[in-house]
Amino acid sequence: MTPELLPDLTLSLLLLIMAWGALYAPQRSDAMTLFIAFGVVVALIWARLDAPDLALAEAAIGAGLTGVLLMHAARALPDELHQDYRTASYWGALGFTVVASLMFLVHLLYDDSLFNAGLLDTESDLTPRLRTLADAAVPESGVEHPVTAVLLNFRAWDTLLELLVLLFALGGLRQLFPSGQSDDSATTASWPESMTLMSAWTRVLAPLLVVTGGYLLWRGSSAPGGAFQAGSLLAAAAVILRLTGLLPPLRWSSLWLRLSVVAGALFFLAVAAATAIWGDGWLTYPGAYSGLLIISIEIFATLSIAITLSLLVIGEQEDLRS
Amino acid sequence: MNAIELYLTLGIAVFLLSLHGLMTLYDPIRRLIAVNLMGAGTFLVMVSLARRSEVPDPVLHALVVTGLVVAISATAFALRLIIAGSKNDKTDSGGGNRKP
Numbered sequence: 001m002t003p004e005l006l007p008d009l010t011l012s013l014l015l016l017i018m019a020w021g022a023l024y025a026p027q028r029s030d031a032m033t034l035f036i037a038f039g040v041v042v043a044l045i046w047a048r049l050d051a052p053d054l055a056l057a058e059a060a061i062g063a064g065l066t067g068v069l070l071m072h073a074a075r076a077l078p079d080e081l082h083q084d085y086r087t088a089s090y091w092g093a094l095g096f097t098v099v100a101s102l103m104f105l106v107h108l109l110y111d112d113s114l115f116n117a118g119l120l121d122t123e124s125d126l127t128p129r130l131r132t133l134a135d136a137a138v139p140e141s142g143v144e145h146p147v148t149a150v151l152l153n154f155r156a157w158d159t160l161l162e163l164l165v166l167l168f169a170l171g172g173l174r175q176l177f178p179s180g181q182s183d184d185s186a187t188t189a190s191w192p193e194s195m196t197l198m199s200a201w202t203r204v205l206a207p208l209l210v211v212t213g214g215y216l217l218w219r220g221s222s223a224p225g226g227a228f229q230a231g232s233l234l235a236a237a238a239v240i241l242r243l244t245g246l247l248p249p250l251r252w253s254s255l256w257l258r259l260s261v262v263a264g265a266l267f268f269l270a271v272a273a274a275t276a277i278w279g280d281g282w283l284t285y286p287g288a289y290s291g292l293l294i295i296s297i298e299i300f301a302t303l304s305i306a307i308t309l310s311l312l313v314i315g316e317q318e319d320l321r322s
Numbered sequence: 323m324n325a326i327e328l329y330l331t332l333g334i335a336v337f338l339l340s341l342h343g344l345m346t347l348y349d350p351i352r353r354l355i356a357v358n359l360m361g362a363g364t365f366l367v368m369v370s371l372a373r374r375s376e377v378p379d380p381v382l383h384a385l386v387v388t389g390l391v392v393a394i395s396a397t398a399f400a401l402r403l404i405i406a407g408s409k410n411d412k413t414d415s416g417g418g419n420r421k422p
Binding site: 005008009012015016019020022023024028031032035038039042045046048049050051053055058061062066069070073074076077078086093094097101102104105107108120131134135138146147148149150151154155158159162165166168169172176182190202226232241261305309311313 | 324325327328329330331332333335336337338339340341342343345346347349350351352354355356359362363366367369370371372373374375377378379380381383384385386387388390391392393394395396397398399401402404405406407408
């Protein structure tokens with residue numbers, strides 16, 4: 001047991017307490033608050049584990065937007081029903097999952113070929129093959145930051161499909177609102193008008209969020225940051241403006257809104273098709289232009305992610321069906 | 323025990339704890355939180371594995387960034403389904419009757 005382990009132990013203990021509270025707190029609102037706190041602790045752990053990209057994304061998405069999403073949606077739900085939900089197979093299922101997880105853990109911790117190789121000797125042949133390939137190819141990818149290079153060059157397929165997942169989620173969300181004007185959802189939409197402090201803060205916070213988002217987007221090619229972090233910060237700005245009533249409803253009928261929702265996926269697909277027809281293959285960027293292509297894809301993707309996430313989090317009848 | 327082994331164990335512990343929550347809790351919001359926590363446990367294992375070498379593995383980091391965005395899309399959709407389902411329940415049971 002070394003003193004360097006102390007912050008890690010503290011964070012681990014905190015995380016377990018937050019997880020327990022988020023699941024079993026007596027009140028549902030406490031559980032949701034503790035879930036947000038859980039996200040913040042996870043962001044700190046990412047920072048401890050040298051994953052600044054993830055710390056940024058987790059703080060914005062995992063803690064911030066998911067928390068708002070839960071609290072916003074919980075107002076539309078009836079009060080919690082306390083009901084014991086243990087089925088007859090409870091003990092068997094519990095035993096099975098505990099044994100399976102412990103076996104997985106032992107495998108992770110004590111299988112030398114998987115674990116110790118990377119830890120003891122970074123230069124050995126046993127470092128995972130993928131990351132050796134990724135590290136070697138970063139200088140040719142057009143960006144300097146390895147995570148951005150993986151996201152938008154080596155594994156661009158994943159990122160394209162992820163933009164499509166966002167689109168599908170939004171499409172699914174729209175189906176759950178009846179078309180035409182409805183009567184009851186409009187009454188639940190407004191938040192209390194008396195949040196003077198919050199609306200004053202929002203006026204300061206929103207421009208700062210936009211500037212920080214733009215900075216993260218631009219820095220993403222050479223340092224932690226990128227389209228997802230920037231997009232979620234912009235979405236957070238839109239969400240707080242919308243919740244305090246400073247921003248009018250984002251109307252789905254507006255052509256610009258629909259265009260910006262699909263802009264990222266469309267531009268990405270256009271680049272992919274262009275490289276497939278005139279270039280070396282699907283999503284293989286020409287070397288000289290890859291930096292430019294990646295930054296333009298990121299700009300369009302940021303716009304789409306920001307609008308889609310804010311619609312997913314606070315989209316109401318008036319946003320999505322009018 | 324070093325920090326990486328600690329975080330690997332923690333990831334599995336969070337996963338198990340929230341799986342237990344998913345199995346026993348009834349309130350749909352809490353079950354959704356449990357699913358999100360299971361995701362967080364999985365990400366924790368992945369990022370700890372990425373940290374095994376001196377320079378963290380960018381492939382796993384990129385996968386987790388993708389996973390975060392997919393998780394929030396799924397959560398938003400699930401919440402809307404829950405709300406739509408609870409509205410249906412209310413109309414089925416004769417309107418406004420919240421306790422079964």
